[in-house]
Every structure is written in structure tokens, then in C-alpha cells.
Amino acid sequence: MTALNPAGWRPEMSVSGGADDSATFTGNRALMLEEPLIFEIGSTETTGVDFDDDAPAADPGSLMRSAPIGLPGLSESETVRHYTRLSRQNYAIDLGLFPLGSCTMKHNPRLNEKVARMPGFADVHPLQPQETVQGALAVINELAFWLIELTGMYGVAMSPKAGAHGELCGILCIKAALEARGEDRRVLLVPESAHGTNPATAAFAGFTVEDIPATKEGRVDLEALKARLGPDVAGVMITNPNTCGLFERDMKAISDAVHAVGGYVYCDGANFNAIVGKVRPGDLGIDAMHINLHKTFSTPHGGGGPGSGPVVLSEALAPYGPIPYAARYADGSLKLVEEESAGAEHPETFGRMTAFHGQMGMFTRALAYILSHGADGLKQVAEDAVLNANYVLRSLEDVLDAPFGPSGPCMHEALFTDEGLAEGFTTLDIAKALIDEGYHPMTVYFPLVVHGAMLIEPTETESKAVLDQFIGALRSVALRAKNGDPALKAAPHYAPRARLDETLAARKPVLAWEGNL
Numbered sequence: 001m002t003a004l005n006p007a008g009w010r011p012e013m014s015v016s017g018g019a020d021d022s023a024t025f026t027g028n029r030a031l032m033l034e035e036p037l038i039f040e041i042g043s044t045e046t047t048g049v050d051f052d053d054d055a056p057a058a059d060p061g062s063l064m065r066s067a068p069i070g071l072p073g074l075s076e077s078e079t080v081r082h083y084t085r086l087s088r089q090n091y092a093i094d095l096g097l098f099p100l101g102s103c104t105m106k107h108n109p110r111l112n113e114k115v116a117r118m119p120g121f122a123d124v125h126p127l128q129p130q131e132t133v134q135g136a137l138a139v140i141n142e143l144a145f146w147l148i149e150l151t152g153m154y155g156v157a158m159s160p161k162a163g164a165h166g167e168l169c170g171i172l173c174i175k176a177a178l179e180a181r182g183e184d185r186r187v188l189l190v191p192e193s194a195h196g197t198n199p200a201t202a203a204f205a206g207f208t209v210e211d212i213p214a215t216k217e218g219r220v221d222l223e224a225l226k227a228r229l230g231p232d233v234a235g236v237m238i239t240n241p242n243t244c245g246l247f248e249r250d251m252k253a254i255s256d257a258v259h260a261v262g263g264y265v266y267c268d269g270a271n272f273n274a275i276v277g278k279v280r281p282g283d284l285g286i287d288a289m290h291i292n293l294h295k296t297f298s299t300p301h302g303g304g305g306p307g308s309g310p311v312v313l314s315e316a317l318a319p320y321g322p323i324p325y326a327a328r329y330a331d332g333s334l335k336l337v338e339e340e341s342a343g344a345e346h347p348e349t350f351g352r353m354t355a356f357h358g359q360m361g362m363f364t365r366a367l368a369y370i371l372s373h374g375a376d377g378l379k380q381v382a383e384d385a386v387l388n389a390n391y392v393l394r395s396l397e398d399v400l401d402a403p404f405g406p407s408g409p410c411m412h413e414a415l416f417t418d419e420g421l422a423e424g425f426t427t428l429d430i431a432k433a434l435i436d437e438g439y440h441p442m443t444v445y446f447p448l449v450v451h452g453a454m455l456i457e458p459t460e461t462e463s464k465a466v467l468d469q470f471i472g473a474l475r476s477v478a479l480r481a482k483n484g485d486p487a488l489k490a491a492p493h494y495a496p497r498a499r500l501d502e503t504l505a506a507r508k509p510v511l512a513w514e515g516n517l
């Protein structure tokens, strides 16, 4: 088999190609460390682990490999350095403002981490006897209580593992409720201003998705929605606040109209941080809504970090919610209602979303977050999230086109477009130039309702000083794009890599792999 490259540095690895005056021998630039792929520096001859040659071998039978696996190996210290060096090329919320719209990249209080790491929580096993995990069940149950209280809903399914998973759970509840009524309604209406996961979920659950247009204001067109309602409509999926960063003011009228024809209302509540403590979705006639604990109630997420998407349910849908859930009994004990007890206690459940009970670590973090903020603190979360987004919106609308600026205050995020940039300059140029300024770019080209969208969610945890610096950076970049500064077209100039062909990289990843897995 082909040997991999010998471990270590090779002259051609120099990052800058040696052409410019600032090139260094190593390719490193002070603390900006260049790092080749592990396939380039690892060798099949090296390993950081020693196995005992005398260990009795289990009989591998037909699972035995016929050839060496060919994985590149490094010594322990080289391995640690390789991944630490790579990790330094990441942007993180602990490094600076992370303006990704819709993602709610906010500060994660360290108190949550301390609580989640307490051995009594961190070390529980999902198959432990229930009488030994009463504390963990109490956390699930108390968090469930808070979520119901904050949303004004009737029940909650705690087990979904992310926002999109929660959407599926809610839609499966709607499906089960329709089946129980003996109805076969096939259509889910999804407005243009909904998050992309909404139509994907509806289609995945077997519904036909139909668009509802947005008004010029960026909200659901109530009249168009009413005109489409009928006996084939299972319901609507509405993102509120929507992806234009606006509150759907007609939500109650929408719910009433959908209920009048026998449909259900799903609300995407991923961005609940904009309204927590201010609005109770249950009062707006919503039947099911997922809450992204990792966004609103803070857990480090993104880049593969965990999600958790509990779904609050109305009285009409709660009977169909999934098992298991933690129930408190008259003697004070907590038990999980699972398959064995569901027949008696929750007979109409549609079944399970997950093998176990949900994201325990995130439940602990979310409850720690909620209890440390208290009801008044949670209300201030929403107020500050909205204040910060409006500060960004109003500070930049003189240099960037804000299509819904005239629609009134935004909620948790500010939306701009590429209208008015110099000929040939795009949203992508602005995003790339922000990398040179030391920021992760905002969400780009989403939502689709406007051309060249830039969606900025500053979140409530940023100070005015941090926002002012970001606004200054974006203002400077926007002015360069308006004036057609050619240097912008080649940005980023200071990042380890400049513009990759992202489509090609995703479709045809080149992995220097010569093994035979």
C-alpha cells in the first residue's frame, strides 16, 4: 500500500507560496499558524497509542481486515498540536460578536456549565433505575413546567433533539390528531417568510407544501392565506418572529381562520428569545411550537454542538405528544411515562422521537439559565435582544438598504439587502470583508424574500461598545462596496484561506486519502 507522507513539515507547505515579502519560512505568521491536513503530515508508521502485543485476541471471524487500514498517525504531542492549531482557525462566540441571523449566537453563561457538569447530572445513565435519578427527572419536570408557563400552552414534549426535530414532532402530533378525527388532509401552508426547515419538515412528514406570499411589509399576507384555506388544509407553519426579523402581528387572526376550517397552527419558535416573557404563544391560538433551548436558553451550539427542541402543545394536540415524559405523582415521586404506562396514562401518543429522554445536559443548562434570570430577567432578555437589533438596523440603514425598515421596529434581527452597492459588488463581498475585520459574517442570501439578504442578529448579550465596533466595521465595508473598492472583491486578505469554491468543496471534497476503509 502507498505510504503516506512522512510526518512533518515539507517546504511546499508554505502558505503564501513565498511570493510576497512577508512570507515566512514556516508559512506561519506569528500567532497565525499554518496547518496542513493530517493526511499530509501523518504516517502509517506513527501512532500515539501502544497496544499490548500479548493481549489475547478475540476471534474476529469474518470481520477481520485483510489489509492495514492506512490511517495517518501522529505522536500524542503532534496530535494535540494538530487539532489545537486547527481549532485556532475557528471563530467562536467566546472570541467576539457572532452576527449570524436566526442562529442566536449569544454568550453562554458559565454558571450553566458548572451546573451541567455536577456529577449527579453529568454521570447519569439513561437506563439507570428511575428511583436513583429522581433529581434528573425533577429537572426535566421543572423545566417542562417553566416552558409551559412561559408559553401559555398546555403540555410539552421534551425529547426532540433540535429545532428541526421539534418541528417534525409537532407536525406528527398534527398528523395524529387528524388521523384520530378520521381526516386525510394533505396540505400544509408555509409562508415565504418561514424558516427553510419548515417546508422541509412538512414535506418529510408527507404533506404537500404550498407557499403563502409575504406582503410588501415582510409579513404573512392574511388575505392570501384566508383565500387558500379549505377542508384539504391540515394547517400552517409560521415562523414568528419571522425570518425578516418581524413579528407576525396577525398571528391571532391567522390562528382563528385556520381553526375555523379545522386546521392546526404550527409556530416555529426557534427565536423565542425575541418575545420570551412578553408574549405567550398560547394566547395567540398556536397549537404546537418548538423552542430551541440552545438558542433562547443558551447552550454552546453550532459547529456540531448539541441542540434541544422541546415542543409546547395546545390542549387539542397534547394527547398525541410523544413518550417518554416525566410525570409527578401524588406521593411526590417522579416517573417516566413510557411504553408500559402509556396505554393507561397517555393512550393516544404517536410514539417516540428518540431512544431516551432528550438532551439531559441541555435541560440542566436551560433550567440553570431560567432560574438565574428569573421571570424579570427573561423579560429583559427579549427587551435587550430587540433593542440591540434595532440599534444595528437604525445605525446602518443610511449605508445599507433595509427593505423593511419602514415596517416599524424589528424584533431580534436586522435585515439588509445588496441594493445600492456598486455595479458587480455583492453581499458575498461584504461578508468576506467582514472576515478581515475579525468577525464571522452575518447570515447571507437568506431569507429568500429579498435579493442578496444580510441577516444580522446581535443578540441581547452584546454591549453597546461591542455593537458600536461591529457597526463601524460593517459601515466601512458597506461604503467600500458602494464605492466599488476593487480590493473588496479579493477579500479576505488576512484569513488563512481566501475564497474557496464552496460548491465544489461540498460536492467533491478532496480528501488526501489512500487508505482502504
Ligand SMILES: *Cc1c(COP(=O)(O)O)cnc(C)c1O
Pocket: 102, 103, 162, 163, 164, 165, 195, 197, 239, 268, 270, 271, 292, 307, 308, 309
Ligand atoms: C435555528 C432555527 C431552526 C432550526 O433549529 P435547529 O436546532 O438547527 O434544528 C428552525 N427555525 C428557525 C427560525 C431557526 O432559527
